[in-house]
Amino acid sequence: MRHRPVIFRCIKGDAQCNISQVTGEGRSRNILIVDDEPAIRRLLGAYLSSKGWSCEAASNPEEALERLRRGTISHAVVDIHLGRHSGLALIRAILRLYPAVRVVAMTGSDEITIEEVSAAGASALLRKPFATLEGILSALA
Numbered sequence: 001m002r003h004r005p006v007i008f009r010c011i012k013g014d015a016q017c018n019i020s021q022v023t024g025e026g027r028s029r030n031i032l033i034v035d036d037e038p039a040i041r042r043l044l045g046a047y048l049s050s051k052g053w054s055c056e057a058a059s060n061p062e063e064a065l066e067r068l069r070r071g072t073i074s075h076a077v078v079d080i081h082l083g084r085h086s087g088l089a090l091i092r093a094i095l096r097l098y099p100a101v102r103v104v105a106m107t108g109s110d111e112i113t114i115e116e117v118s119a120a121g122a123s124a125l126l127r128k129p130f131a132t133l134e135g136i137l138s139a140l141a
Contacts, residue, residue, distance in 0.1 A: 028074040029052060029053045029075075030053070030054045030074045030075070031053050031055050031056070031073065031074070031076065031077065032055075032056050032064060032067055032076040032077070033045055033048075033055060033056070033057045033058070033076075033077050034057075034058045034059075034060075034061075034063075034064045034078045034079060034082065034087070034090065035077075035078075035079040035106070036060065036079065036081075036083045036085075038059070040079070040128070041057040041059070043133075044077060045057055047136070048136070051137060054072075056073065061082065061085050061089070061090040061093070064094070065094075065097070068094060068097070068101070073098070073101055074101060074102065075102045075103075075140050076094055076101055076103045076104070077103075077104045077106055077136070077139075078090055078091050078094070078103060078104070078105055078106070078122070079106050079107065080105055080106070080109065080117070081107065081108075087105065087107075088105075088117070091117070091120040091121055092120050095120075102123055102140070103122045104122060104123060104124040104125075104126060104139045105117040105120070105122040105124065105126070106125070106126040106127070107125070107128065108127070108128040123139070124139035
């Protein structure tokens with residue numbers, strides 16, 4: 001099942017994220033955070049854990065796919081730029097292999113568009129740096 005994309009324009013200094021649409025209810029709360037920056041993995045993991053999510057983390061596509069093979073992940077937050085790897089390619093692979101996983105893309109680049117992440121299958125695009133972390137919960141809903 002594909003969801004219509006959500007975009008969050010989280011710009012440093014803004015008090016809120018603008019949400020165009022939020023979808024999805026009643027899903028399990030096991031999330032995989034994929035980012036090559038350890039600080040982002042720790043920040044999101046600590047925040048989401050405090051909100052009742054069971055969190056796993058990966059720094060690259062190989063680690064991400066290994067964790068997904070366990071079959072317990074319901075959601076994934078994937079950075080678009082994973083060092084020398086493409087987050088868009090990882091999103092496509094996740095959804096090809098695990099179509100029930102809800103994937104949210106995140107990026108610090110202004111060059112990535114909602115159309116690109118939507119075409120890859122992501123249901124939302126989060127912009128870094130995050131103005132607030134609450135917008136992440138809406139993207140995962």
